[in-house]
Amino acid sequence: MPPAPLPVVALTLGDPAGIGPELMARLLSRPEATRHANIVLVGDPWLWQQGQTIAGVQVATDAVDGLAAVRARADRQRPAFVAVDSIAAADVRQGQVGAAGGQSVLQVLNLCLDAALAGAIDAICFAPLNKQAMKLGGLRHEDELHHFAEYLGVSGYFCEFNTLGELWTSRISSHVPLRDVASYLSRERITQAAELIYHALRASGMAHPKVAIAGFNPHNGDGGTCGREEIDIIAPAVAALQARDWPSEAPFHGPFPADTIFLKAQAGEYQAIVTMYHDQGQIAIKLLGFSRGVTVQGGLPIPITTPAHGTAYDIAGQGRANAEATWQAFLIACRMGASRLK
Ligand SMILES: NC(=O)C1=CN([C@@H]2O[C@H](COP(=O)(O)OP(=O)(O)OC[C@H]3O[C@@H](n4cnc5c(N)ncnc54)[C@H](O)[C@@H]3O)[C@@H](O)[C@H]2O)C=CC1
Numbered sequence: 640m641p642p643a644p645l646p647v648v649a650l651t652l653g654d655p656a657g658i659g660p661e662l663m664a665r666l667l668s669r670p671e672a673t674r675h676a677n678i679v680l681v682g683d684p685w686l687w688q689q690g691q692t693i694a695g696v697q698v699a700t701d702a703v704d705g706l707a708a709v710r711a712r713a714d715r716q717r718p719a720f721v722a723v724d725s726i727a728a729a730d731v732r733q734g735q736v737g738a739a740g741g742q743s744v745l746q747v748l749n750l751c752l753d754a755a756l757a758g759a760i761d762a763i764c765f766a767p768l769n770k771q772a773m774k775l776g777g778l779r780h781e782d783e784l785h786h787f788a789e790y791l792g793v794s795g796y797f798c799e800f801n802t803l804g805e806l807w808t809s810r811i812s813s814h815v816p817l818r819d820v821a822s823y824l825s826r827e828r829i830t831q832a833a834e835l836i837y838h839a840l841r842a843s844g845m846a847h848p849k850v851a852i853a854g855f856n857p858h859n860g861d862g863g864t865c866g867r868e869e870i871d872i873i874a875p876a877v878a879a880l881q882a883r884d885w886p887s888e889a890p891f892h893g894p895f896p897a898d899t900i901f902l903k904a905q906a907g908e909y910q911a912i913v914t915m916y917h918d919q920g921q922i923a924i925k926l927l928g929f930s931r932g933v934t935v936q937g938g939l940p941i942p943i944t945t946p947a948h949g950t951a952y953d954i955a956g957q958g959r960a961n962a963e964a965t966w967q968a969f970l971i972a973c974r975m976g977a978s979r980l981k
């Protein structure tokens with residue numbers, strides 16, 4: 640029997656002024672990488688070379704004309720390389736925000752999104768980008784996920800999943816100022832974020848994921864004396880979820896005080912937590928495993944993953960970046976990409 644086809648997974652170098660090129664060089668220097676996917680790296684040749692130099696590795700690649708040529712390659716033992724001309728070396732100041740860097744990231748990601756829409760690739764794993772640079776470089780949305788959703792024509796609920804091994808989180812609000820967060824809370828958004836992560840975990844192979852819904856105010860609002868969002872919005876959303884027709888016990892529970900729910904999830908009681916805002920989930924996930932955290936862009940028609948950490952400008956160019964989260968993001972992209980081929 641012929642071996643199962645490998646998913647075509649596109650990798651990008653991320654923000655040129657950050658640690659992304661170094662991370663991708665470390666990732667691709669692992670010989671086992673090409674056993675998980677038919678890999679195609681998309682980037683500027685000078686930047687790829689710089690990343691390898693910083694990481695202290697050299698990785699042989701096969702030049703291909705475009706992303707459409709990758710699936711049919713005979714030899715997948717080396718990553719394919721699609722060269723782009725998105726930025727000049729003279730326009731990059733390592734460790735500094737730059738509009739040219741943000742524009743370059745958008746150009747490369749759009750190329751990958753076009754390839755995904757054309758069916759030429761099965762998943763994308765991107766190295767960290769810098770949202771400030773991207774906004775300077777032309778991003779019109781609060782973050783890249785909103786850009787992806789518009790580009791791919793998504794009409795349903797989408798949000799980042801932050802994952803650490805078997806523990807996943809979804810969000811009601813994301814890259815918005817903290818003072819605006821309360822205005823994002825609604826029964827509809829909470830039920831959609833809960834169902835989205837439930838179905839994503841089921842699709843990833845978990846038969847009966849249990850989902851906890853976090854509260855919003857300190858101590859879950861202390862019976863309404865410290866904020867009413869739990870009573871007015873979150874508890875009714877959980878009740879609406881529980882009232883639906885589930886094959887066995889309803890998989891949704893809450894709201895729970897946000898400062899302790901991660902302890903229960905860590906003990907295995909829940910596999911997912913719906914968080915109300917970015918740092919409610921991310922502080923916990925990053926404390927539990929900074930070097931393994933992965934962000935999955937949830938609700939999109941193709942899998943897109945990235946490490947949970949960012950561009951780390953303070954250590955860019957120093958050869959000190961830990962590539963484990965990038966490796967985990969790559970493995971998730973490979974798994975999700977492979978499941979689309981079945
Ligand atoms: N995957 C992505 O595209 C992500 C991008 N970002 C973006 O990154 C930019 C900077 O974000 P920050 O909040 O400063 O977080 P950051 O994760 O870039 O840096 C926070 C601290 O963690 C350290 N760190 C991060 N990654 C590391 C690694 N692989 N190895 C060793 N140390 C590491 C940094 O040196 C720094 O001290 C922002 O524009 C943000 O939007 C943030 C998270 C994810």
Ligand SMILES: NCC(=O)COP(=O)(O)O
Pocket residue numbers: 767768783799801917921934945947
């Ligand atoms: N660029 C991806 C990104 O910023 C996701 O990180 P986070 O919002 O999950 O912290």
